[in-house]
């Protein structure tokens with residue numbers, strides 16, 4: 316992928332911000348695993364390399380250990396059995412190992428990469444991501460969602476300097492991981508709605524060019540729905556590129572707005588609540604896809620309102636406290652004051668016509684549902700082991716988990732105005 320082209324597209328952006336990203340090189344191609352060591356060398360990775368993987372990703376990435384060893388690196392291996400949860404204690408463990416290393420290669424996306432991204436940022440070390448599945452889009456993100464004491468917090472981290480993707484490996488990834496990547500992508504439609512709504516209500520920074528980058532990437536992946544799970548290098552490469560682009564979108568604005576909206580928060584709510592019960596949850600992209608369909612259903616209902624009236628905000632904080640249980644102290648901090656205190660609620664009514672247009676600018680829920688079915692995604696909470704009760708609790712309380720304005724959070728402040 317030619318990163319200079321991307322850089323050029325974002326020079327002198329009308330939004331007024333200088334868009335930069337730190338990725339030096341992205342290498343994607345068929346059978347390039349054997350070049351890994353050389354790619355690290357030419358990007359200036361120091362002699363002592365920390366190699367982080369789990370047994371699944373290591374088995375998928377055949378030849379990668381030989382490649383880094385052949386290039387002469389002194390390698391320390393940290394191989395997990397099956398790392399499904401990016402926990403703060405693991406970030407600390409990687410930080411400890413990084414004291415004796417010059418850089419780190421994360422073989423595997425998802426949780427492995429999340430812990431490496433935060434640890435490498437804290438220790439100021441170079442980071443390479445070796446992607447093994449097109450399962451999510453955090454490749455180029457600057458933030459890492461980490462679980463600390465059951466609460467999931469998105470920490471500022473770093474994006475990798477180098478990203479390597481062997482399309483042979485991506486194509487051979489299990490179908491459920493590819494479907495998960497697709498589920499993560501459809502969430503961007505909600506994210507783009509939320510970002511624009513927050514921009515017009517609270518004046519939050521918004522960049523149309525970055526939003527378009529995300530939008531194009533999602534539309535591109537949607538058009539591949541029927542090929543997503545095939546073991547086909549060309550479509551695996553195309554999906555990977557789409558995921559990468561939304562990741563770059565986040566890098567360009569240094570926040571996750573272009574790629575995640577309230578559907579991600581809902582998914583995090585489910586995940587945290589399950590962790591409180593000592594249960595692991597389904598893959599990120601599977602949950603995000605299901606959450607997207609639930610949120611789009613609500614947003615479509617809103618878009619049918621010809622007019623709205625503003626209502627006083629009445630949040631039953633005792634009920635919120637009960638819903639969050641042990642997580643509530645964090646939630647309380649995030650809502651002191653709540654995000655709804657930061658804008659004039661009458662704006663919702665004044666700008667309602669624009670808000671309706673924004674909702675209608677994305678494909679319908681029915682269309683997205685059909686594409687998700689083609690792509691083998693989970694589409695109902697029963698498929699991701701989220702009970703009816705947890706689903707409803709999530710829909711009601713998840714927005715308090717972040718200090719962030721979304722259309723769903725704003726919906727606590729209006730109702731349909733009946734003629």
Ligand SMILES: [Zn+2]
Pocket residue numbers: 328329330331332334522523524525
């Ligand atoms: Zn811009």
Ligand SMILES: [Zn+2]
Pocket residue numbers: 451452453499575579599603
């Ligand atoms: Zn995601």
